[in-house]
Amino acid sequence: MPPRAPRPTAAPHLALVPTLVACVGLSGCLQSDQALPFELEEGATASRTIGPLGGTISLSSGVAIVFPVGALKTGTQITLTPRLDAAFPGDAGPIIPGTVFDVAPAGLQLAVPAQVSLRLPVKNLPAADAVRLGVATASAGRANLVASGSYDGTSGLLTASLGTLGPVAAVLSNDAIPVGTGLPPTLGGGTFWGGAAPVGVWGPLLADAGQRFEASCRPEARRCFSSGMVQVWASEELLDRLGGTLVILSPRLEADLVFSSMDAHGFPTQALGSLSLKGTLRAQLGGGVSSYEVDESFRTGTGSAAPLATGVRFANNRMILARTSDGNDRTMEYGLGPIGTGRLLTLRVEEEVEMENDDGSTTKGTVILFARLRG
Amino acid sequence: MRRGAVGTCALGFALGFALGFALFLPGAASAQWAGSPVSGGMGGTGVVWARGVDALDFNPANLGFSRGWSLSLLDLGAAGLLTGTTMEDLWDIATAAGEGDRALVERLPADGFRVSALTEGYTASKGAEAGDFPSPGASLPGFALSWGPVGLRVRNRVLAEAAMSREVADLTVSGFNPERIREYAVRETGFRVASFTEMTLGYGYTVAGRLGVGVAARYVQGHRLAQGRFFEPEIDLNDETLRVTGVAVEAPGGSGWGVDVGLALDMGRGWAMSLAARNIAQRMTWDDALRSHEATFTDEDFDSSDLTELLDRFADTPLDPSGVSLPTFEAARGLFAQAYFPTVYRAGVGWEGIHGTRVELDASAVSPRGRQSAPWEQRVSAGVEQRLKFLVLRGGYAFAEDGLRALTGGIGFRVGPVCLDAGAGRLSGNLDGIAYDGVQASVGLSVRGGGA
Numbered sequence A: 001m002p003p004r005a006p007r008p009t010a011a012p013h014l015a016l017v018p019t020l021v022a023c024v025g026l027s028g029c030l031q032s033d034q035a036l037p038f039e040l041e042e043g044a045t046a047s048r049t050i051g052p053l054g055g056t057i058s059l060s061s062g063v064a065i066v067f068p069v070g071a072l073k074t075g076t077q078i079t080l081t082p083r084l085d086a087a088f089p090g091d092a093g094p095i096i097p098g099t100v101f102d103v104a105p106a107g108l109q110l111a112v113p114a115q116v117s118l119r120l121p122v123k124n125l126p127a128a129d130a131v132r133l134g135v136a137t138a139s140a141g142r143a144n145l146v147a148s149g150s151y152d153g154t155s156g157l158l159t160a161s162l163g164t165l166g167p168v169a170a171v172l173s174n175d176a177i178p179v180g181t182g183l184p185p186t187l188g189g190g191t192f193w194g195g196a197a198p199v200g201v202w203g204p205l206l207a208d209a210g211q212r213f214e215a216s217c218r219p220e221a222r223r224c225f226s227s228g229m230v231q232v233w234a235s236e237e238l239l240d241r242l243g244g245t246l247v248i249l250s251p252r253l254e255a256d257l258v259f260s261s262m263d264a265h266g267f268p269t270q271a272l273g274s275l276s277l278k279g280t281l282r283a284q285l286g287g288g289v290s291s292y293e294v295d296e297s298f299r300t301g302t303g304s305a306a307p308l309a310t311g312v313r314f315a316n317n318r319m320i321l322a323r324t325s326d327g328n329d330r331t332m333e334y335g336l337g338p339i340g341t342g343r344l345l346t347l348r349v350e351e352e353v354e355m356e357n358d359d360g361s362t363t364k365g366t367v368i369l370f371a372r373l374r375g
Numbered sequence B: 001m002r003r004g005a006v007g008t009c010a011l012g013f014a015l016g017f018a019l020g021f022a023l024f025l026p027g028a029a030s031a032q033w034a035g036s037p038v039s040g041g042m043g044g045t046g047v048v049w050a051r052g053v054d055a056l057d058f059n060p061a062n063l064g065f066s067r068g069w070s071l072s073l074l075d076l077g078a079a080g081l082l083t084g085t086t087m088e089d090l091w092d093i094a095t096a097a098g099e100g101d102r103a104l105v106e107r108l109p110a111d112g113f114r115v116s117a118l119t120e121g122y123t124a125s126k127g128a129e130a131g132d133f134p135s136p137g138a139s140l141p142g143f144a145l146s147w148g149p150v151g152l153r154v155r156n157r158v159l160a161e162a163a164m165s166r167e168v169a170d171l172t173v174s175g176f177n178p179e180r181i182r183e184y185a186v187r188e189t190g191f192r193v194a195s196f197t198e199m200t201l202g203y204g205y206t207v208a209g210r211l212g213v214g215v216a217a218r219y220v221q222g223h224r225l226a227q228g229r230f231f232e233p234e235i236d237l238n239d240e241t242l243r244v245t246g247v248a249v250e251a252p253g254g255s256g257w258g259v260d261v262g263l264a265l266d267m268g269r270g271w272a273m274s275l276a277a278r279n280i281a282q283r284m285t286w287d288d289a290l291r292s293h294e295a296t297f298t299d300e301d302f303d304s305s306d307l308t309e310l311l312d313r314f315a316d317t318p319l320d321p322s323g324v325s326l327p328t329f330e331a332a333r334g335l336f337a338q339a340y341f342p343t344v345y346r347a348g349v350g351w352e353g354i355h356g357t358r359v360e361l362d363a364s365a366v367s368p369r370g371r372q373s374a375p376w377e378q379r380v381s382a383g384v385e386q387r388l389k390f391l392v393l394r395g396g397y398a399f400a401e402d403g404l405r406a407l408t409g410g411i412g413f414r415v416g417p418v419c420l421d422a423g424a425g426r427l428s429g430n431l432d433g434i435a436y437d438g439v440q441a442s443v444g445l446s447v448r449g450g451g452a
Helices: A012-026 A127-132 A236-242 B010-023 B037-041 B052-058 B060-065 B087-094 B121-130 B166-174 B178-183 B299-304 B307-312 B326-332
Strands: A046-050 A055-059 A063-067 A076-082 A101-104 A109-119 A133-139 A142-145 A149-152 A157-164 A168-172 A176-178 A211-217 A230-234 A246-262 A268-285 A288-299 A310-315 A318-321 A330-339 A342-356 A362-374 B069-083 B113-120 B143-147 B150-164 B190-207 B211-230 B234-236 B241-251 B254-268 B271-286 B291-298 B316-318 B344-352 B357-366 B379-388 B391-400 B404-415 B418-431 B434-449
Touching: A046 A055, A055 A076, A063 A076, A063 B326, A101 A168, A109 A168, A109 B326, A127 A133, A127 A246, A127 A268, A133 A149, A133 A157, A142 A168, A149 B234, A157 B326, A176 A230, A211 A342, A230 A236, A230 A246, A230 A268, A236 A246, A236 A342, A236 A362, A236 B178, A246 A362, A268 A342, A268 A362, A268 B178, A288 A342, A288 A362, A288 B234, B037 B052, B037 B069, B037 B379, B037 B391, B037 B404, B037 B418, B037 B434, B052 B060, B052 B069, B052 B143, B052 B150, B052 B190, B052 B271, B052 B434, B060 B150, B060 B190, B060 B211, B060 B254, B060 B271, B087 B166, B087 B434, B113 B121, B121 B150, B121 B190, B190 B254, B211 B271, B211 B326, B241 B326, B291 B326, B379 B404, B391 B418, B404 B434
Parallel strands: none
Antiparallel strands: A046 A076, A055 A063, A063 A109, A076 A101, A109 A157, A133 A142, A133 A168, A149 A157, A149 A288, A176 A246, A211 A246, A211 A362, A230 A362, A246 A268, A268 A288, A268 A310, A310 A318, A318 A330, A330 A342, A342 A362, B069 B113, B069 B143, B069 B434, B113 B150, B143 B150, B150 B190, B190 B211, B211 B241, B211 B254, B234 B241, B241 B291, B254 B271, B271 B344, B291 B316, B344 B357, B357 B379, B379 B391, B391 B404, B404 B418, B418 B434
16 A cells, blocks of 8 residues: 655656656666587587497587497597588489588497497478488598488488498488388299290290399499389388388399299299398478388298209299298299390389387388399 | 388377476466455556565565554466466367368467466475476475565575477367478477576565555576477488477576565555565576486387376486587577576555545566566556455556556455465567467465554
């Protein structure tokens, strides 16, 4: 309650004026934001010695490398420097600006892979491109994507394993094969020699005994994406679970198959060789991108590290190799067709993925890969 | 090859943990509306009629009109504001344990929901310590004393904000379902807490008996400024494992000061008006010897640990700028951005009748810079108080920016020099289809004498 008894003093307005002046003057004391202790200037370098017990080195501008225990055998001076001027090879794919760093000493091989993280500008990246993001390292004027990693689409953190030190950058990989939706075409089979009725859509084809079919594509040489040697589909179950935006990143196909003898109907009876198809299936899951390593390999014969000649037979458009390296017969859909002056053998390779359901049961999905071998 | 996508309920537990960490903040449990329970019952008004120790919260000029002495022995309160959900729904979400009604999630906005809280710090600290949760760090209880035109108030406060994505809420309501693995996302789930003690010394004097002029100086002891976030789960589809990283960065202390000024004019016939500015000048500097709390949890951790054990994993370590992970940098981003107090301008007009009736209409505006204030500070408030012998009844209404409204009520008892006051209110509103819901409640015990 205000007092009722007035006190004899100066007129109120005389006190009001200096008070208001003081208010206006004081309100000029606006505070600016306090800086974080690690807001480094552009171009700043970080350097520290990391020993066998591991450690972390980082730059707030967007890179960190975590060395696990045993990655470095002795104390080593590690240096991180943003690469502002020198170009980074663009052959792994378009480079995300601001993500190129030199990691010294370049060329140092780690006994245990380190984990490198790069911060990407999330707002400038279309969400559909997230599955193609990867960390590339540069060496001898070429850039290659390192092993698979993860991407946090909320914070923009891209993480991957690093086996050798050197310049790193975040790239949108151009060696990423989109996983097709829908069903893959049925392969038509085909005869290898002209004496028998055709099975395939291309009609009878002649192949001499000893015919060799081979294919090779890999990230550091002729790439599978540009060569067309690999095509990928996913079954409906897998697409339902992982979403429709899937790619196979950095696929690697090495195949060599020799048919060493033929029967009277034009089909080979013996085969010798191997096929290895690897890659990283990338899927956008929630706010991040996760990876699944596809690794489907076999060689003919068992009990040896090298391929051994084994029997082969045919049923319609299926090729059945007896006794492959996993100990079982291997049945593959195949198609044989002409290409230029040679022949193209397409093999359907499948990788089964078992997925757990809410009720404890499992659903099986399939990654279907077409590998194309030239003969 | 036989490999599975992620199995078990690990992801659900992981993200549920994020929910728990975000919501089991000390600040979310108890809070305080603005100043006293008297103000709390009157819609947040007070710039005109707050007297004695209460004047320090609103207008130091009112100290010039204060008589006698007053001592605040107890001043407790709770206020929390939910944006995007209701208190009933939040309770159902928090207790769903994976078996809730999916309609709870469908009612949430696409961006999830937020919690804002302003708390009394000492009780919040004690509550957190009792629950074995991180304490905001206020170790001494607050008190206030006024003697004529001079007042001193020591107050502990905790400001807290937490946000949770719709997807995390979905996990807690419906539980983890591996068939929906691509829908789960942590997004902006995280929290921010600032705790501090304010020691305010004010003085008011009157000019010609009708104009009151006051000034208050405040020392601020910062206890903790922390913010944290969780990162999207790293799901290894080959090994059926996941990792969730949570990081908090903390400034372990700080200090600052602030100056309040005020004017109060007795216009006669029971009418009065006031004008005040809180933090007309201020500085707040947080300790930049930051500490980081980082922990990465795997599905095995979640299967075998309880929430307290998981929180214990967030052991703090000094933050070495050349050797921290990028998640730590990300968690620290914006920690100091406007981490100080805004200037709050208040103006009000009031009327006091001869039969113990008081009416007050206030408006307050918050300067755009400075984030250490509650979201309801910028408002228009109206309050009424009626004294009935030893009983005091209060009511009020306020509407704040962005469609936030508050309906309040309060009661007071006067037994000799002892005053017991309580105030409570319900916060509600709607902006662009996103609902607010919240409550505030406060209770105070004071002793007054000498005509106060």
